[in-house]
Amino acid sequence: MSDKVTKISIIGGYGKMGRWLARFLAKEGLQVTIAGRSLQKLEEAARELSCRAAPLEEAVKQAQVIIISVPIGSLEDVVREIAPHTRPGQYVFDIASVKQRPVEIMHKYLSGCRILGTHPMFGPGAESLQGQRFVFTPVGDEEGSLAEQLRRQLESRGAKVTIMSPPEHDQLMGMVLGLPHFIALVSADTLLSLNSLKEAGEVSGTSFHLLLTLAEAVLSEDPDFYSSLQMSLPDMAGIEELFREKTGYWLNLVREHDGEHFAQRMRYLREQFEREDPDFSAAYRNLYRLAD
Numbered sequence: 001m002s003d004k005v006t007k008i009s010i011i012g013g014y015g016k017m018g019r020w021l022a023r024f025l026a027k028e029g030l031q032v033t034i035a036g037r038s039l040q041k042l043e044e045a046a047r048e049l050s051c052r053a054a055p056l057e058e059a060v061k062q063a064q065v066i067i068i069s070v071p072i073g074s075l076e077d078v079v080r081e082i083a084p085h086t087r088p089g090q091y092v093f094d095i096a097s098v099k100q101r102p103v104e105i106m107h108k109y110l111s112g113c114r115i116l117g118t119h120p121m122f123g124p125g126a127e128s129l130q131g132q133r134f135v136f137t138p139v140g141d142e143e144g145s146l147a148e149q150l151r152r153q154l155e156s157r158g159a160k161v162t163i164m165s166p167p168e169h170d171q172l173m174g175m176v177l178g179l180p181h182f183i184a185l186v187s188a189d190t191l192l193s194l195n196s197l198k199e200a201g202e203v204s205g206t207s208f209h210l211l212l213t214l215a216e217a218v219l220s221e222d223p224d225f226y227s228s229l230q231m232s233l234p235d236m237a238g239i240e241e242l243f244r245e246k247t248g249y250w251l252n253l254v255r256e257h258d259g260e261h262f263a264q265r266m267r268y269l270r271e272q273f274e275r276e277d278p279d280f281s282a283a284y285r286n287l288y289r290l291a292d
């Protein structure tokens with residue numbers, strides 16, 4: 001960034017990620033202003049976060065950097081609303097968990113601004129930047145150099161930044177977020193329908209503990225946010241249809257009592273994972289052998 005940045009405004013600043021950002025940026029010594037629709041929530045959050053609160057127009061006009069931290073479904077309305085108050089050269093970043101559509105929206109309405117699509121791969125419970133991952137999705141050379149510049153700043157504070165195109169990001173997020181959430185919800189639904197959750201917990205080992213941890217972690221999150229991810233990630237239904245096909249394949253092996261092919265397929269998958277996943281280490285297998 002060409003000028004030294006001191007003034008940052010966060011739109012959606014009293015939301016979960018908005019608060020996290022406000023705290024983090026204030027600790028970095030920046031002058032943080034939060035903006036949002038409810039005056040009461042805004043004033044309460046500003047008191048709690050020791051930052052400034054301002055009406056949207058003022059927050060946008062006085063900032064060098066604007067961060068948009070609103071739900072995916074509200075992003076277009078918010079970008080349209082802030083657009084008349086922005087000025088050429090101002091930096092605008094969004095943090096939405098999908099990137100293609102939000103980046104298109106920012107390009108459409110904020111053509112004079114220096115925009116960058118960003119996705120923090122952690123939630124509002126993160127205690128510091130150490131070890132946290134971000135994905136940046138620049139379009140074109142100018143956004144590419146901005147992404148590199150920000151990458152250096154975040155990596156010097158212990159974070160890990162990956163840069164890719166918005167479609168590539170969204171395709172990977174289908175696998176990284178959408179599919180695990182889907183499996184967690186289907187598992188939770190199945191476990192509950194089996195009517196013995198409490199009894200199973202009393203005799204469970206590692207497999208059940210891992211499944212329960214995934215299911216309960218997802219169930220604890222914001223249903224509107226998780227729903228918006230399923231609805232906005234491209235081809236989520238295609239990925240989940242593939243999962244259904246695979247479920248059908250494995251179910252058939254069980255239904256047919258075809259133990260030989262079941263074990264054969266499992267061996268084949270293990271070999272593939274050992275080749276493809278550097279973390280597929282003996283430690284994981286030992287954990288299973290010891291605990292289940």
Ligand SMILES: NC(=O)c1ccc[n+]([C@@H]2O[C@H](COP(=O)([O-])OP(=O)(O)OC[C@H]3O[C@@H](n4cnc5c(N)ncnc54)[C@H](OP(=O)(O)O)[C@@H]3O)[C@@H](O)[C@H]2O)c1
Pocket residue numbers: 011012013014015016017018036037038041069070071072074077078095096097098119120121122123124225
């Ligand atoms: N939560 C996560 O783990 C996580 C992680 C990475 C990225 N993200 C991304 O971060 C963004 C924010 O997520 P969040 O979890 O912080 O959501 P959140 O807690 O629901 O906060 C969203 C904020 O946006 C405000 N807002 C909604 N519609 C608005 C509008 N039309 N005009 C102005 N403000 C509006 C809300 O205010 P009201 O109360 O007035 O509605 C709220 O303050 C999302 O794009 C999400 O994809 C979330």
